[in-house]
Amino acid sequence: MDKKEAFKTFISNHPELVEYVKNKEMTWQDFYEIYDIYGESSDTWTKYFDRKENITNKVGELSNILKNINFENLENHLNNAGKVIGIIQELTKKTPDIVDTVPTPIDTFYSE
Numbered sequence: 312m313d314k315k316e317a318f319k320t321f322i323s324n325h326p327e328l329v330e331y332v333k334n335k336e337m338t339w340q341d342f343y344e345i346y347d348i349y350g351e352s353s354d355t356w357t358k359y360f361d362r363k364e365n366i367t368n369k370v371g372e373l374s375n376i377l378k379n380i381n382f383e384n385l386e387n388h389l390n391n392a393g394k395v396i397g398i399i400q401e402l403t404k405k406t407p408d409i410v411d412t413v414p415t416p417i418d419t420f421y422s423e
């Protein structure tokens with residue numbers, strides 16, 4: 312069996328690759344080049360074969376990360392950051408210069 316026929320057999324054994332071509336993420340030429348360079352048993356194919364499994368693993372990792380977050384501490388930190396920002400805004404706010412003027416009678420200037 313020649314390489315092209317072996318590739319066709321490989322594709323028929325892995326119909327999940329068709330979705331990549333339909334979604335225009337890959338072409339048959341791209342897959343053939345991977346097949347030609349790495350062969351059938353390479354780890355390169357796992358990212359294409361186990362797409363749903365990879366997504367499930369990523370969701371599992373994300374849920375584990377979220378489980379480890381202490382939301383009370385996060386809320387306290389966010390509140391403190393908000394207060395600091397408010398203080399900085401107050402300090403940097405431009406206020407008009409207030410000039411204290413004391414009225415003086417004109418007589419004080421010309422008094423003898």
